[in-house]
Amino acid sequence: MLSLHQLTCFLATYEHGSLTAAAEELGYAQPSVSEQIRGLEKSLGVPLFRRVGRGVVPTTVADTLRPHAERVLAAVDDAQRAVQSAKSFETGTIRFGMFGTARLYAGAGLVADVLSRYPGVRVELIGQNSTDVQEDLRRGRIEAAMIAVPTVGSEGLDVTPVARDELVYISADPTHLESPVGASRLAQAALVMPETTWRADDSTRKVLRQMLLETGRNPQTRIEVEDVETAVELVGMGYADSVIPKGAALQLLPRLAPKAGWVSMRPRQYDMFAVVHRAGATLSPAARLMIELATKRIQEIADPIRPRGSG
Amino acid sequence: MLSLHQLTCFLATYEHGSLTAAAEELGYAQPSVSEQIRGLEKSLGVPLFRRVGRGVVPTTVADTLRPHAERVLAAVDDAQRAVQSAKSFETGTIRFGMFGTARLYAGAGLVADVLSRYPGVRVELIGQNSTDVQEDLRRGRIEAAMIAVPTVGSEGLDVTPVARDELVYISADPTHLESPVGASRLAQAALVMPETTWRADDSTRKVLRQMLLETGRNPQTRIEVEDVETAVELVGMGYADSVIPKGAALQLLPRLAPKAGWVSMRPRQYDMFAVVHRAGATLSPAARLMIELATKRIQEIADPIRPRGSG
DNA sequence: GGAAACCATAGGGATAACCTAGGGTTGTGG
DNA sequence: CCACAACCCTAGGTTATCCCTATGGTTTCC
Numbered sequence: 283m284l285s286l287h288q289l290t291c292f293l294a295t296y297e298h299g300s301l302t303a304a305a306e307e308l309g310y311a312q313p314s315v316s317e318q319i320r321g322l323e324k325s326l327g328v329p330l331f332r333r334v335g336r337g338v339v340p341t342t343v344a345d346t347l348r349p350h351a352e353r354v355l356a357a358v359d360d361a362q363r364a365v366q367s368a369k370s371f372e373t374g375t376i377r378f379g380m381f382g383t384a385r386l387y388a389g390a391g392l393v394a395d396v397l398s399r400y401p402g403v404r405v406e407l408i409g410q411n412s413t414d415v416q417e418d419l420r421r422g423r424i425e426a427a428m429i430a431v432p433t434v435g436s437e438g439l440d441v442t443p444v445a446r447d448e449l450v451y452i453s454a455d456p457t458h459l460e461s462p463v464g465a466s467r468l469a470q471a472a473l474v475m476p477e478t479t480w481r482a483d484d485s486t487r488k489v490l491r492q493m494l495l496e497t498g499r500n501p502q503t504r505i506e507v508e509d510v511e512t513a514v515e516l517v518g519m520g521y522a523d524s525v526i527p528k529g530a531a532l533q534l535l536p537r538l539a540p541k542a543g544w545v546s547m548r549p550r551q552y553d554m555f556a557v558v559h560r561a562g563a564t565l566s567p568a569a570r571l572m573i574e575l576a577t578k579r580i581q582e583i584a585d586p587i588r589p590r591g592s593g
Numbered sequence: 594m595l596s597l598h599q600l601t602c603f604l605a606t607y608e609h610g611s612l613t614a615a616a617e618e619l620g621y622a623q624p625s626v627s628e629q630i631r632g633l634e635k636s637l638g639v640p641l642f643r644r645v646g647r648g649v650v651p652t653t654v655a656d657t658l659r660p661h662a663e664r665v666l667a668a669v670d671d672a673q674r675a676v677q678s679a680k681s682f683e684t685g686t687i688r689f690g691m692f693g694t695a696r697l698y699a700g701a702g703l704v705a706d707v708l709s710r711y712p713g714v715r716v717e718l719i720g721q722n723s724t725d726v727q728e729d730l731r732r733g734r735i736e737a738a739m740i741a742v743p744t745v746g747s748e749g750l751d752v753t754p755v756a757r758d759e760l761v762y763i764s765a766d767p768t769h770l771e772s773p774v775g776a777s778r779l780a781q782a783a784l785v786m787p788e789t790t791w792r793a794d795d796s797t798r799k800v801l802r803q804m805l806l807e808t809g810r811n812p813q814t815r816i817e818v819e820d821v822e823t824a825v826e827l828v829g830m831g832y833a834d835s836v837i838p839k840g841a842a843l844q845l846l847p848r849l850a851p852k853a854g855w856v857s858m859r860p861r862q863y864d865m866f867a868v869v870h871r872a873g874a875t876l877s878p879a880a881r882l883m884i885e886l887a888t889k890r891i892q893e894i895a896d897p898i899r900p901r902g903s904g
Numbered sequence: 905g906g907a908a909a910c911c912a913t914a915g916g917g918a919t920a921a922c923c924t925a926g927g928g929t930t931g932t933g934g
Numbered sequence: 935c936c937a938c939a940a941c942c943c944t945a946g947g948t949t950a951t952c953c954c955t956a957t958g959g960t961t962t963c964c
Contacts, residue, residue: 284673285596287594311924313923313924317921328680336929338942342679343680347675357661368653368654369639369654373657422643425643621952627912647909648911
C-alpha cells in the first residue's frame, strides 16, 4: 500500500535529483529514503528513478507521478488546515441544543454573540422540544443543550440549573391582574396554552399541574396552540388568559399584546433553565463556549442560579 | 504524522457510525481501527468521534474533515491510476495502425519520436492496407490507426480527418509537366501505379477513377507494382508517369528519380489522411500519444485539417 | 435482569522504519 | 592514470508501528 511518507520522499528526491540531498532535506539517513523509494517503486510496479553514476534521474513514470503526488500532499495539507481552523473556531460548525422558551431568551442574541466572536463559524441551534433535545443528547447528535426543567427521564444526563424565571399570569382584562393569581382563580380561568404537541412534558404545564393538584383542583385549558407567540396574541385579543415565563412576557407582550398585562402567581411559581449534557462527558471548547454564552444571555433576563445555590 | 491509513479508517468509521462495522469493511479487527482513529485524533489534537453508548458519533470537526479526507484519497487514487497507465509506456508495447503512403510521412520519424520519449517501449506499426487496418481495428487488435480515406465500409468507426495532401502527376519527361494535367491527358498517359494488391480500395486510385469517370473516360495503367518506391523509380527511368501524393513525391523524387519532376492535376485532387478508431471507444494514453505524434508528423508535410474546418 | 452489541485496554508477534557501518561504481582533479 | 569524492546499495540491529486475540466495562434492547 502506498503511503504519504513514500510520496514525500519521492518528491524530495525528484526535486533534488539525489537521494542523499533528499534525505538531508527530510532529516533522515540516506538509506531510509532509498528504502522508501524502493517501496514505492515496488508497490507501483514501476521504476521511478534510473540510478546513473552520480545521482538519480526520474523516469517518465516519475514525471507522470509528480503532479499527482503534489496534489495528494496539498490535499493533506488542506485537510490539516481545515481541521486546525475548525478547532480554533475560525471555521466549522458549532452545534447546540436549545428547547422551547429558552430560544426567546437567548436565540438570536446567542447566535449573534457567537458570530461576533467567531465570524467564520456556522451555528446550529437545534431542538424543537425537550424530548427531541434529550434524544439528540443521548444519541450524541448534540453535545450539550440549554433546556427548561423539570423534564422527564434525565437519567444519564448531567443537569445544571443556571437560571429560574417566574411564571406570570397574563391577561387583557385589567380586573384579572389586580392581585396575584392563586390556585383557585387559575382553576377557573379560561387559558390558552402553548406547546400542544409536547403538553405532557412541557415544564410550565408541569408546574401549573402540580400547583393545582396540591389544592385538589383540575387544570383546564380553553385553547391549545403550538407556539408562545400565538398564545400571547390570543391573550391580547381577549380570548383567554395564559401563564408564561416572565421573561417571555416582558419580551412578547409589548409587541404582540400591547393592551395586556401580567401579574404574579401566588405562591410564586418558577420555570427552571438548565444546562444539560451526557453524564461524565468531557465537553469540547465549542460546547463550553455555547454554555457560557447562553448562560450569560439567560441570566440577563431571568434570575441567575449560582452553581452552589439551589434556588 | 497523519497517514492515509488513518484517513481510510476515519472515513469508514464516519460512514458506518461504528468502529466495528468499519473494521469489518476494511478487513481488520476492531481494536486496530480504534487505534488508527485514536492516532488520528492525537495527531490532529481534536476528538473526531464521541463515544456514545452504541456506536460513535462524528463531531463537527469530523464533519469538516470528511470532505478533505475524501479528496485526499481520491487524489491518491488518481495518482495510482495515472502511474498504471503510464507504466505501459515503460514496459509495454504500443501498437498503431498505419496504412499505405501514410508511412512515408510518419513511419520512421514517428517511431523515433516515440522511442525518444519512451525508450523502453516496443513499437509496432502494423497494416499493409486500409482493409487490413480496418479489420484489425474491428477485431480490437489495434486501437487506433492513421489511414488514407476515402475507404470502404467505415461503419462502426470514428474517422477524424487530420490532413490532406495534393495528388501530383510525376514524370521524367519535362514536356509532360508544362501544364496541369487534366482528365484527358491523364486518360492518355502511360501510368505506373502502386498498391496492386489493394487496387480496388486504394484511395489514390479511387480519386483518379472518379476524376476520369466524371469526364466519361476510362483509366488505364501500363504498369502495376506494389510499393510507391518502385513506381517512382520506374518513373525516374522514364518507363511511365504516375500520380502520387505530393508529400511522397517531394520525399521520393530527389532520392529515387532525380531527373523527374511533378505538376498539379486540373482540377487539383487530394488524398485525405484520417485518424480512425472504434466508434465510442475510450482511447488509452498510448493510443492518444501515437495519434498526437502521427498527426503532428503528417501535418508537417501535408495540409493540416483543423477539427472544425472541412477542407 | 440478562443477553447482545460495542468500544477500550492489555499483551504479544510480525512488520516496517530508521540508524550506523561498509562496499561498489562513477565522475573529477592532480 | 591514480586517488579522491560523491553517490547509491547492502547488511545488520534497534525501535516503533501495525495488527491480532482475549478480556473487561458500558449501553441498549428484549
